Amino acid sequence: MPYNLNNSMKAYVYVSLKKSVLDPQGKTIHGALAKMGFHGVADVRQGKYFEIDLTGMARAEAEAEVQRLAREVLTNTVIEEYRYTLEE
Amino acid sequence: MKFGVLVFPGSNCDHDAYWTASKVLKQPATLLWHGSHDLENCDAIIVPGGFAYGDYLRTGAIASFSPVMESVRKFAAGGGIVIGICNGFQILCESGLLPGALMRNVGLRYVCKPVHVRVENADTPFTNACKPGAVLEIPIGHMEGNYFCDDTTLADLKRGNRILFRYVNPQGEATAQANPNGSLENIAGIASEGFNVLGMMPHPERSAEAILGCSDGLRVFQSLAGAMVKA
Numbered sequence: 001m002p003y004n005l006n007n008s009m010k011a012y013v014y015v016s017l018k019k020s021v022l023d024p025q026g027k028t029i030h031g032a033l034a035k036m037g038f039h040g041v042a043d044v045r046q047g048k049y050f051e052i053d054l055t056g057m058a059r060a061e062a063e064a065e066v067q068r069l070a071r072e073v074l075t076n077t078v079i080e081e082y083r084y085t086l087e088e
Numbered sequence: 089m090k091f092g093v094l095v096f097p098g099s100n101c102d103h104d105a106y107w108t109a110s111k112v113l114k115q116p117a118t119l120l121w122h123g124s125h126d127l128e129n130c131d132a133i134i135v136p137g138g139f140a141y142g143d144y145l146r147t148g149a150i151a152s153f154s155p156v157m158e159s160v161r162k163f164a165a166g167g168g169i170v171i172g173i174c175n176g177f178q179i180l181c182e183s184g185l186l187p188g189a190l191m192r193n194v195g196l197r198y199v200c201k202p203v204h205v206r207v208e209n210a211d212t213p214f215t216n217a218c219k220p221g222a223v224l225e226i227p228i229g230h231m232e233g234n235y236f237c238d239d240t241t242l243a244d245l246k247r248g249n250r251i252l253f254r255y256v257n258p259q260g261e262a263t264a265q266a267n268p269n270g271s272l273e274n275i276a277g278i279a280s281e282g283f284n285v286l287g288m289m290p291h292p293e294r295s296a297e298a299i300l301g302c303s304d305g306l307r308v309f310q311s312l313a314g315a316m317v318k319a
Contacts, residue, residue: 021236024194024270073153076146076182078189079236 009054011066013074013084016047021079050074062086089313091117092130094160094176096151101137101173101293108293109134113309122154132169132312133160135176137229137291147190147232148178157183169213169312170285174230177277177287186278186287187245188237193230194270200229202302203268205253205276205290206260212279213315214286215252217307223260224253224304226290228268233289235271235278245278253277253288 017023023045030044052069054062063086070082091109095102102119109117118128122140127133141150151157157179164170164185172180180186193199202225210220218224237245245251253276257266262274269289277288292305 024192024196028196074145076149076189079191
């Protein structure tokens with residue numbers, strides 16, 4: 001058997017606004033941090049974080065599945081982008 | 089002309105839209121449940137305001153994957169008339185029926201008040217009962233109405249005269265102060281390339297009768313009824 005089908009994997013997906021898109025929430029948090037005396041904070045961007053349990057998949061298949069669900073569901077590609085890590 | 093108003097879990101302007109179509113415009117109308125593919129031979133679909141699926145993930149995102157939206161995409165591809173109001177506009181953008189996205193308001197506040205919009209193109213099925221440049225008073229009520237699209241899309245919208253409404257002051261000027269949410273170029277409503285799909289953040293169904301304080305919103309519905317009679 002090339003891999004264990006019962007093997008579970010965990011995907012950690014991070015969704016953030018594209019660099020070209022203004023982030024009013026991040027900007028507000030940045031402003032609050034500056035007011036509270038946190039100096040040296042150059043910028044803040046707010047995003048979303050997903051933990052996804054996967055099962056019964058080989059790594060290559062899991063990679064493809066995570067990329068597809070991140071692209072088609074978790075992000076609105078007009079304004080957002082994603083990155084992820086996959087742990088066995 | 090038969091209107092179909094979509095109902096998602098969390099829709100809350102569905103009955104207002106239904107009332108406007110059936111009681112004010114006096115046209116046949118029906119409510120269409122999100123879990124069904126059947127559009128019941130309607131001539132125009134209204135995607136109403138509210139908080140479909142609790143706005144989970146992103147406003148309009150989960151709703152755009154529902155069975156009824158598959159049918160609405162096919163209906164629109166065949167030239168069918170679709171209007172998305174507020175959350176409905178967000179759903180149409182998420183569904184790919186309109187370009188761009190509606191982001192969190194600049195200022196991060198839920199904004200609920202009457203605003204003025206200018207009719208930028210009066211030669212469409214949604215605006216033909218208005219004079220070009222007419223200023224309408226229509227209420228808004230949203231947290232995510234900040235329209236955004238990339239430069240190429242904006243150029244396309246302008247070239248095609250597809251920006252139908254802009255936020256303006258009562259004098260009809262599209263100033264920064266008149267922009268309630270940070271929308272790109274004061275955009276309040278846009279149409280698809282074929283001018284059969286409209287998305288707008290202001291609520292015409294909430295200003296369609298004098299008893300509501302203003303009846304300017306009725307023009308959108310009258311335009312539609314007129315356009316369908318001509319066709």
